[in-house]
Every structure is written in structure tokens, then in C-alpha cells.
Amino acid sequence: MNAFARELLRWYDHHGRKELPWQHPRSAYRVWLSEIMLQQTQVVTVLDYFQRFVERLPTLRDLADADEDTVLALWSGLGYYRRARFLHHAARLCVERHGGDLPRDLDALMALPGIGRSTAGAILAQAHGLRFPILDGNVKRVLTRYHGIEGFPGESAIEKRLWRHADEHTPDERTADYTQAIMDLGATVCVRSKPACLLCPHAATCVAHRDGLTTVLPTVKPGKKIPTRAVAMLLMRDGRGRVLLEKRGTQGVWSGLWSLPEAVDADAAPAVATTFARVHTAEPLPAFTHVFSHYRLDVSPLLFDHAAPLAAVADRADRRWCDREDIASLGLPAPVRTLLDHLPEIAP
Numbered sequence: 335m336n337a338f339a340r341e342l343l344r345w346y347d348h349h350g351r352k353e354l355p356w357q358h359p360r361s362a363y364r365v366w367l368s369e370i371m372l373q374q375t376q377v378v379t380v381l382d383y384f385q386r387f388v389e390r391l392p393t394l395r396d397l398a399d400a401d402e403d404t405v406l407a408l409w410s411g412l413g414y415y416r417r418a419r420f421l422h423h424a425a426r427l428c429v430e431r432h433g434g435d436l437p438r439d440l441d442a443l444m445a446l447p448g449i450g451r452s453t454a455g456a457i458l459a460q461a462h463g464l465r466f467p468i469l470d471g472n473v474k475r476v477l478t479r480y481h482g483i484e485g486f487p488g489e490s491a492i493e494k495r496l497w498r499h500a501d502e503h504t505p506d507e508r509t510a511d512y513t514q515a516i517m518d519l520g521a522t523v524c525v526r527s528k529p530a531c532l533l534c535p536h537a538a539t540c541v542a543h544r545d546g547l548t549t550v551l552p553t554v555k556p557g558k559k560i561p562t563r564a565v566a567m568l569l570m571r572d573g574r575g576r577v578l579l580e581k582r583g584t585q586g587v588w589s590g591l592w593s594l595p596e597a598v599d600a601d602a603a604p605a606v607a608t609t610f611a612r613v614h615t616a617e618p619l620p621a622f623t624h625v626f627s628h629y630r631l632d633v634s635p636l637l638f639d640h641a642a643p644l645a646a647v648a649d650r651a652d653r654r655w656c657d658r659e660d661i662a663s664l665g666l667p668a669p670v671r672t673l674l675d676h677l678p679e680i681a682p
């Protein structure tokens with residue numbers, strides 16, 4: 335075991351997180367689920383989602399047997415829904431190909447949707463104690479600083495160097511603890527802004543700390559401005575308080591989720607609304623912006639209260655008038671759920 339791993343494990347024994355729900359028990363299914371939830375999301379946010387998910391779907395087979403709406407409803411609010419769809423699809427492939435378990439093999443794991451090399455390594459190291467390195471965002475940050483590596487970590491040459499370092503530091507013993515330890519260090523000490531170097535077990539040997547480079551490493555992605563799109567969302571509510579929802583198709587950021595009908599802008603909204611119901615004048619609700627990783631969406635919500643559903647437009651598998659209970663059981667994008675949670679009472 336090299337000095338980096340030794341110091342890190344000594345730190346972990348005193349300060350690491352040992353009571354996370356996926357550590358007890360540390361099964362491959364639970365480690366996998368936590369790893370997928372933790373991509374792009376902080377531990378504090380994941381805790382409740384994880385508990386709810388494993389209470390409802392305690393095993394990989396339960397996940398494979400669940401329908402997509404159930405999985406997306408459990409994921410609703412965590413964002414990046416592609417993760418949930420991949421998880422679901424991968425569980426079904428494990429039943430088909432691997433007897434209902436996650437394989438204990440790096441290549442077979444990486445052949446499953448949504449599992450990259452780092453996630454596969456984390457599953458093998460944490461669930462089975464096998465010696466495989468990981469390189470998630472937190473680990474990249476620790477290693478670029480520790481070794482003083484300049485250049486955007488997403489570039490392939492830089493990433494290769496980081497994998498080499500990740501591999502050389504991963505010990506043969508206590509691999510599961512080491513894996514948790516380096517993730518914890520990145521999440522709690524070597525944080526993005528203002529790392530707590532004085533509390534870090536590597537302060538004496540870290541290049542970024544020694545050379546005053548902690549604010550410039552890791553190197554940020556070369557600037558790219560994200561585009562903005564605008565849309566009007568139609569909240570059609572009938573006299574019984576039911577709202578018209580549509581299930582999105584298989585493409586796009588909210589694919590498979592239930593959302594509101596849309597129009598290109600507020601002027602076009604009444605024409606869209608009248609294809610589903612007889613409506614009165616719409617009341618504009620406060621506009622908001624939702625930021626995705628690759629674009630910003632400016633949303634203008636319009637409330638059409640006392641809409642009278644057209645008899646000729648029947649409920650279908652992908653479009654229906656939903657009451658509160660129905661809405662609670664469906665997977666909705668977080669901003670749409672927030673909108674529906676804050677609707678004004680129906681005017682008499």
C-alpha cells in the first residue's frame with residue numbers, strides 16, 4: 335500500500351462516512367443504485383431517495399419486474415432521468431443474461447447501460463472488495479490537485495493520466511474502505527471551492543496546496559455558452575381539479591415522464607388548449623427558468639381553469655386527466671411537480 339492510500343485510510347478511520355444506508359448491507363445492487371443516484375447529486379439529497387427506492391424495490395429482480403412509471407416516480411425530483419431508465423433497462427438485462435445478479439466482471443458490468451468504468455470499479459471494489467480503481471468527479475478533483483495536473487480532466491490525455499494515478503493509489507487490502515475514503519475526501523474536504531487543506535491527510539505532499547493552485551485546479555472546461563429555449567406550458571384544470579397530463583415520448587430530456595401540454599408561446603397556447611377542452615381565457619402564472627446541462631428552458635405557465643374536457647378526446651395510455659392521487663403516483667419532471675404543488679385553489 336503506498337503512502338497516499340495509507341494516509342487516506344488513517345483519515346477515513348476517524349472521519350470517513352461509515353453509516354451510509356448503502357453500506358449496510360453493502361450488496362452489489364445497493365452499491366450500484368447509490369452510485370447511479372450519486373452521479374450529479376449530493377449525498378444529502380440521495381439519502382431519502384435511496385431509502386424510498388429500496389423499500390419499494392429491495393432487489394434487482396424487483397427493479398426488473400417493476401413498470402417504468404413506478405421507477406420514474408421513485409426517481410421523480412432527482413433529475414437526469416436517463417439514469418433511471420438505464421438502471422431499469424440494465425436490471426432487466428441482468429435477469430436475462432446474468433441470472434438476476436450484477437456480474438462480478440468489469441467488462442460485463444461496463445456492457446450494461448449507464449455503467450461506465452468508474453461505476454463498475456466502485457461496484458466491484460465496494461460490494462466484493464476487488465481491487466479496481468474509480469475515477470468519479472470527486473476523485474478527479476482530488477487527483478488533479480494532489481498531482482498538480484493542469485488541463486481539463488474531461489480531455490482524454492488528462493483522463494488517462496488520472497486513471498493511471500487512480501490505479502497506482504488503489505491498495506490491495508481494504509479496497510472497499512479506500513474507495514469510500516477517496517469519494518468522501520473529495521465530497522467533504524477537497525471540495526470544489528475552498529478546499530479544507532488544513533484538515534486534509536495529504537496536505538504535506540499535495541502539489542496544489544504547496545503551490546497555491548487549489549483555486550485553478552481542476553482546470554475548467556473551455557468556455558461554452560449554453561443556448562436558451564422558450565416554451566408555454568398549459569395547465570388545463572377541469573371543475574373537479576383534474577389536470578391534463580401527457581406522457582413524453584422516448585426522445586428528449588424528460589422522455590418517459592408525465593408533463594404538461596406545451597405551445598411555442600403564450601399566443602399559440604389557446605389554440606393548443608382547444609384541441610383538448612373548451613377553455614376560458616388563461617391566467618398567466620409566474621414564469622421561471624429551468625437549467626439543463628446543455629440548455630436553459632424559459633417556461634411561461636398558463637392556467638386554464640374550469641376547462642371542460644372534450645368528450646371526443648378520450649383518456650389514453652399517454653394522455654389523461656389526473657387527480658392529485660394519480661399525479662403523486664406518476665414520474666414528473668421536478669419543475670412541473672413544483673408548479674402543480676403550488677397551483678392556486680380553483681376559483682368558484
Ligand code: SF4
Pocket residue numbers: 476479480523524525529530531532534535536537540541542543548
Ligand atoms: S491538500 Fe487541499 S487541495 Fe490537496 S488534496 Fe488535500 S484538500 Fe485537496
